[in-house]
Amino acid sequence: MNIEHRWLAVLLILFSPAVVWAGGPPQQSDTFYTSRTPHISVTNMTGTVVIQGWEKPQVHAVYMIASPRIEVDKDKVPPRGQVEKVELATHLLDSQLQGQNARVNYTLDVPVGSSLEIRNPQGIVRIERIEGDTWVETVGGEIDIVDTSGDIVAHSVGGLIQIIRPSGPVEASSVTGNLSFVSPSSGRIRASTTSGKILYRGNMAASGEYVMSSYNGDIDILCPPSASFDLNARSVRGKLINDLQLTQRSHHPSVSSYGNSLFGTHNRGAATLELTSFSGSIRIEPEPHQ
Amino acid sequence: MNQGDGCLRFDEELTAYLEGEDRPAVLRHAESCEFCRCVLADLEMVRSVSAESGIDEPSPVVWANVRAVLVAEGIIHPPLSFWQRWFPLKSRGLIGSPAPFAAAAVLAIAAVVLLWAPFVSNLSRTHSPTVGIRPAVLAERYTANAATTNQAWQTIQQLEQAYYANESSMEPSLKATYAKSLASLNDEIRECQTSMQQQPQNTLTQEYLSSAYMQKAQLLQSALEYNLR
Numbered sequence: 434m435n436i437e438h439r440w441l442a443v444l445l446i447l448f449s450p451a452v453v454w455a456g457g458p459p460q461q462s463d464t465f466y467t468s469r470t471p472h473i474s475v476t477n478m479t480g481t482v483v484i485q486g487w488e489k490p491q492v493h494a495v496y497m498i499a500s501p502r503i504e505v506d507k508d509k510v511p512p513r514g515q516v517e518k519v520e521l522a523t524h525l526l527d528s529q530l531q532g533q534n535a536r537v538n539y540t541l542d543v544p545v546g547s548s549l550e551i552r553n554p555q556g557i558v559r560i561e562r563i564e565g566d567t568w569v570e571t572v573g574g575e576i577d578i579v580d581t582s583g584d585i586v587a588h589s590v591g592g593l594i595q596i597i598r599p600s601g602p603v604e605a606s607s608v609t610g611n612l613s614f615v616s617p618s619s620g621r622i623r624a625s626t627t628s629g630k631i632l633y634r635g636n637m638a639a640s641g642e643y644v645m646s647s648y649n650g651d652i653d654i655l656c657p658p659s660a661s662f663d664l665n666a667r668s669v670r671g672k673l674i675n676d677l678q679l680t681q682r683s684h685h686p687s688v689s690s691y692g693n694s695l696f697g698t699h700n701r702g703a704a705t706l707e708l709t710s711f712s713g714s715i716r717i718e719p720e721p722h723q
Numbered sequence: 724m725n726q727g728d729g730c731l732r733f734d735e736e737l738t739a740y741l742e743g744e745d746r747p748a749v750l751r752h753a754e755s756c757e758f759c760r761c762v763l764a765d766l767e768m769v770r771s772v773s774a775e776s777g778i779d780e781p782s783p784v785v786w787a788n789v790r791a792v793l794v795a796e797g798i799i800h801p802p803l804s805f806w807q808r809w810f811p812l813k814s815r816g817l818i819g820s821p822a823p824f825a826a827a828a829v830l831a832i833a834a835v836v837l838l839w840a841p842f843v844s845n846l847s848r849t850h851s852p853t854v855g856i857r858p859a860v861l862a863e864r865y866t867a868n869a870a871t872t873n874q875a876w877q878t879i880q881q882l883e884q885a886y887y888a889n890e891s892s893m894e895p896s897l898k899a900t901y902a903k904s905l906a907s908l909n910d911e912i913r914e915c916q917t918s919m920q921q922q923p924q925n926t927l928t929q930e931y932l933s934s935a936y937m938q939k940a941q942l943l944q945s946a947l948e949y950n951l952r
Contacts, residue, residue, distance in 0.1 A: 531895075590942065608904035608907055608908065669931070711914070711928070
């Protein structure tokens with residue numbers, strides 16, 4: 434082999450797809466010029482989906498793709514003008530791809546006014562600083578939603594759902610995953626889980642409605658002494674533990690049509706707090722000083 | 724217009740027709756196409772059963788599910804199905820042909836929703852007046868509800884059979900998540916049933932039991948639909 438052929442061979446090896454992919458998943462990116470309130474949809478199989486709001490009227494999407502046998506499908510973008518809708522979907526070109534080999538990590542910067550529709554069965558979804566509505570579904574993946582003001586609907590079969598500082602209505606459900614609400618200012622929160630735990634930490638809005646239910650997971654409510662709510666707590670077999678000063682309407686620790694129940698008013702009773710469990714404990718206690 | 728175009732238009736206008744909009748083309752086509760006539764008759768039957776059960780209208784989810792069955796079976800062909808949008812790869816290869824199982828599952832879900840609604844509404848009706856009612860009366864109500872419960876339970880069992888028939892083809896981590904959740908719901912159902920036998924007047928247990936059945940049906944449906952993707 435002469436010297437030219439050797440160089441050619443080296444170049445071929447260097448630029449072969451196998452070598453390129455062996456150096457780590459390649460990164461692709463797109464920029465879509467949008468209105469200030471576009472609808473963004475991401476459909477993934479496994480991997481992370483991270484979405485953050487920014488002030489620009491555009492979507493900047495970065496994809497880390499684990500295999501050359503995966504594509505990210507996107508809608509055709511018109512040559513001019515702003516798009517109202519951006520749809521991104523993981524497209525497996527090989528039906529045998531599974532697990533880490535089917536992984537795509539999405540990182541998106543989107544207008545703060547965006548509304549989101551995210552499906553990521555086996556991966557983490559993290560959403561931050563969004564003012565539009567958010568709809569997220571996972572099977573085993575964790576969902577983190579931080580500083581949002583639109584409606585939130587989050588469902589996971591087995592993943593943790595953590596919602597921090599939401600100010601819009603929230604509906605969260607899981608079968609085995611835990612649900613956590615930290616410093617919410619939402620007027621309406623509905624949460625249900627079968628065997629996961631529910632943690633609510635923060636104050637309650639006047640006239641707010643907070644309905645939480647678990648089967649055998651514990652429900653912990655940690656609120657400041659200034660929190661004002663009417664409490665309706667029921668459990669078939671679980672303990673009801675209250676460390677706040679309640680004006681009790683009734684308390685039947687063992688005999689009632691439900692099992693255990695605790696009804697009372699804290700401060701002026703501005704919000705409604707409805708808690709139910711079958712065998713999980715329900716605790717209402719003052720938020721520890723930070 | 725040939726028969727294929729007619730079927731396509733029938734499919735496009737069917738949802739709107741079932742929602743009460745005036746779509747004469749649907750009826751016109753059903754008169755001339757035996758296949759679409761059967762589809763329409765089935766859907767109208769579902770609607771009439773739901774009306775007899777005291778439900779104003781099945782939820783959009785039910786109609787969406789029924790429609791998904793028809794799509795899965797290839798009876799109707801929308802331009803782009805929900806699952807095609809979900810995962811564009813047509814042959815994900817998880818199982819050979821999951822459509823019949825999913826179709827059965829989706830129809831079963833519709834049945835569970837329809838059968839369960841009166842049960843749940845009975846529960847809500849019996850919710851407040853339970854205090855002061857003799858246990859014998861409550862037990863009688865519970866027995867009356869049990870027939871409905873039994874039907875719904877059979878439907879869930881069919882769903883479960885379809886799930887286990889397809890379980891081996893699921894991705895391991897997904898399978899584990901579904902299995903864990905299913906076990907959790909089964910525990911809930913078992914415990915609530917035992918509790919109901921001991922305390923038939925406990926309305927909170929009734930609520931948990933009916934909710935657990937619904938959740939189980941939804942979970943099984945979700946797992947089966949996942950195999951279609």
